[in-house]
Amino acid sequence: MNKATEYAIEVENLTKSYGDLLAVNDISFTVGKGEVFALLGPNGAGKTTTVEIIDTIRTPTSGKVTLLGMDVTKYKHDIVHRIGVLPQGFTSFDRITVRETLQYYSRLYHCRNTDIDGLIGLVNLTDKRDEQYKNLSGGLKQRLGIAISLVNDPEVVFLDEPTTGLDPRARHEVWQVLQGLKKAGKTVLLTTHYMEEAELLADMVAIISRGKIIAMGSPVELIHNNADTQILTLQSADEKVFEIVRRIGFEPVHTNHNNIRIRVEHTEDVQQILSAIKDAGSFYRGLDVRKPNLEEVFLKLTGEALRDGYVEGGEAE
Ligand SMILES: Nc1ncnc2c1ncn2[C@@H]1O[C@H](COP(=O)(O)OP(=O)(O)O)[C@@H](O)[C@H]1O
Numbered sequence: 001m002n003k004a005t006e007y008a009i010e011v012e013n014l015t016k017s018y019g020d021l022l023a024v025n026d027i028s029f030t031v032g033k034g035e036v037f038a039l040l041g042p043n044g045a046g047k048t049t050t051v052e053i054i055d056t057i058r059t060p061t062s063g064k065v066t067l068l069g070m071d072v073t074k075y076k077h078d079i080v081h082r083i084g085v086l087p088q089g090f091t092s093f094d095r096i097t098v099r100e101t102l103q104y105y106s107r108l109y110h111c112r113n114t115d116i117d118g119l120i121g122l123v124n125l126t127d128k129r130d131e132q133y134k135n136l137s138g139g140l141k142q143r144l145g146i147a148i149s150l151v152n153d154p155e156v157v158f159l160d161e162p163t164t165g166l167d168p169r170a171r172h173e174v175w176q177v178l179q180g181l182k183k184a185g186k187t188v189l190l191t192t193h194y195m196e197e198a199e200l201l202a203d204m205v206a207i208i209s210r211g212k213i214i215a216m217g218s219p220v221e222l223i224h225n226n227a228d229t230q231i232l233t234l235q236s237a238d239e240k241v242f243e244i245v246r247r248i249g250f251e252p253v254h255t256n257h258n259n260i261r262i263r264v265e266h267t268e269d270v271q272q273i274l275s276a277i278k279d280a281g282s283f284y285r286g287l288d289v290r291k292p293n294l295e296e297v298f299l300k301l302t303g304e305a306l307r308d309g310y311v312e313g314g315e316a317e
């Protein structure tokens with residue numbers, strides 16, 4: 001099989017500078033056809049810059065990017081018909097209905113046979129199809145945006161932070177739509193700072209921080225490769241436990257409901273902690289030991305949080 005048919009996207013040593021700022025710093029990856037690939041990283045990591053170079057909106061400083069076998073700097077006109085884009089922070093025309101919006105975008109792409117109602121069904125907006133854009137909730141707006149990205153029946157779809165700012169329920173509804181895209185065989189390049197989203201949807205994840213890819217693999221591989229760490233949670237611990245654990249050299253973190261979370265390297269560490277608590281006559285109501293999730297892998301690799309306001313262990317309880 002030649003490379004042009006094997007991969008939907010090939011990025012080789014891609015760099016992008018804005019003046020003195022190296023926003024994307026020598027990154028390389030490939031996305032297979034039909035694969036969902038997630039760029040996972042915090043604000044400013046270089047996700048949008050990377051995506052918008054691949055989808056031909058921005059121009060690279062150096063490196064080579066090939067989309068469906070075509071150099072993205074040379075074949076913009078051919079590429080545009082074969083891709084769909086949901087830009088970060090997408091908005092549309094306030095007073096135009098869902099159906100009219102899709103009809104309009106379909107005409108922009110010169111598509112004669114877009115199945116508008118089929119698309120509306122795919123993103124679960126059938127009962128909202130005559131609603132104006134301004135009356136849709138955030139999640140419904142994003143689902144319309146995904147439908148817009150599909151009007152030309154693209155082979156590769158770029159979704160830049162499709163669920164940022166949505167409440168958990170709306171996010172889950174967008175995830176269902178994205179799982180539908182995957183089933184339909186689309187190649188999807190997704191950016192996100194929700195590790196749960198990457199874990200659930202992506203075949204491959206590249207963790208990106210300050211313009212560099214610092215780890216790449218399937219969600220399972222990423223977690224496995226960083227599984228030297230375990231997460232011990234002590235439930236309903238009394239107030240002395242925190243200090244006891246700290247005194248013997250660990251870094252406990254308070255989470256909800258008097259729970260304490262401790263990152264440990266070995267099983268013996270768990271035994272040492274439990275003995276120290278017992279010897280001091282303190283108590284806890286229960287415990288569990290588990291592998292880190294992608295968010296914790298990210299923290300370990302970068303020392304930075306994926307989102308503002310994220311507190312380690314603060315959300316998982
Ligand atoms: N057009 C631009 N001009 C100058 N700096 C930019 C431009 N676009 C992005 N940047 C900067 O490049 C870095 C990466 O931005 P971006 O690609 O938007 O990251 P992300 O999508 O991961 O949040 C940030 O420091 C951002 O401020």
Ligand SMILES: [Mg+2]
Binds near residue numbers: 047049088160161
């Ligand atoms: Mg961005």
